[in-house]
Amino acid sequence: xxxxxxxxxxIKILVVFGLVMLTVAYLTLLERKVLAHMQVRVGPMFAGxxxxxxxxxxxxxxxxxxxxxTKQADKVFYFLAPALSIIPVLMIxxxxxFGDKTTLFGLLKEPVELRITGLRIDILYVFAxxxxxxxxxxxxxxxxxxxxxxxxxxREAAQLIxxxxxxxxxxxxxxxxxxxxxxxxxxxxxxNVWFIVYQPVGFLIFLTASxxxxxxxxxxxxxxxxxxxxxxxxxxxxxxxxxxxxxxYASIVVxxxxxxxxxxxxxxxxxxxxxxxxxxxxxFVLIFVIIWLxxxxxRLRYDQLMKFGWKFLIPVSFLNIFVTAIVILxxx
Numbered sequence: 001x002x003x004x005x006x007x008x009x010x011i012k013i014l015v016v017f018g019l020v021m022l023t024v025a026y027l028t029l030l031e032r033k034v035l036a037h038m039q040v041r042v043g044p045m046f047a048g049x050x051x052x053x054x055x056x057x058x059x060x061x062x063x064x065x066x067x068x069x070t071k072q073a074d075k076v077f078y079f080l081a082p083a084l085s086i087i088p089v090l091m092i093x094x095x096x097x098f099g100d101k102t103t104l105f106g107l108l109k110e111p112v113e114l115r116i117t118g119l120r121i122d123i124l125y126v127f128a129x130x131x132x133x134x135x136x137x138x139x140x141x142x143x144x145x146x147x148x149x150x151x152x153x154x155r156e157a158a159q160l161i162x163x164x165x166x167x168x169x170x171x172x173x174x175x176x177x178x179x180x181x182x183x184x185x186x187x188x189x190x191x192n193v194w195f196i197v198y199q200p201v202g203f204l205i206f207l208t209a210s211x212x213x214x215x216x217x218x219x220x221x222x223x224x225x226x227x228x229x230x231x232x233x234x235x236x237x238x239x240x241x242x243x244x245x246x247x248x249y250a251s252i253v254v255x256x257x258x259x260x261x262x263x264x265x266x267x268x269x270x271x272x273x274x275x276x277x278x279x280x281x282x283x284f285v286l287i288f289v290i291i292w293l294x295x296x297x298x299r300l301r302y303d304q305l306m307k308f309g310w311k312f313l314i315p316v317s318f319l320n321i322f323v324t325a326i327v328i329l330x331x332x
Contacts, residue, residue, distance in 0.1 A: 024249040028058065079240070086243045092126055137156045148228045206262070220299060
């Protein structure tokens, strides 16, 4: 690899990381504004025009807050947990494409992919990294030596095991139809028809399981402020708490990008808008739906959460795979 290519790759990594962090910061403002309007209030208004500087104010506040470490905490895992939560999520963005190949308006001689790198097993890589992120929550809940945090960590482990199965199975139908594990090729396979037409049940399962894996309402049992006083991050403060927070919102972006790539045609759309703009619109719609759920549904009981995952989502996922296989055999 020559020096020019190495510099180009480093620039891509820095650009993707910077855009993701900026998106995560302003996603917090988007959520607060959307929830505020749904609840007939105004939300943040005083940090900048219409509260536009609120994410920056929150970041400065968290950066300068006192970093408290409780005496009973297991120091190694206590400090390791926040990093284990956010690093695997950020690593997923290495394989996520953000648009079709481009010459950047003629600045480059040859078109390049709008992503850091590509693998032949993109989807398996995503599954592996998303599974690793859970260890941060489990270690964080256990290491604090706090009963509320421990319950939150145990709930997260059980919830992930339950809904990771449905999350994985929901994508099998797409992989069977596209015949590949590469995200860019899955998008290209939707050039005539988006896969949400072929896999409406798979999309609904994917969306539901994603919300459960994100620990979002109505599946926010690992945090459950009214029960567990913030759950697995109860005793965290300053930037360690911010890392858990950033991991959650970065995961929202990841799931929205995956849903767009797998079911909604990625960057494909009418030529009236550039492909990258179509991609952003679809991702924004999925993010809005995830926020909308928080404003609409109450939290489930834990027994309802587990029953819904094992007795409904997983059987329906297997049924969807079976029907998809039958249709593919009959058509091809």
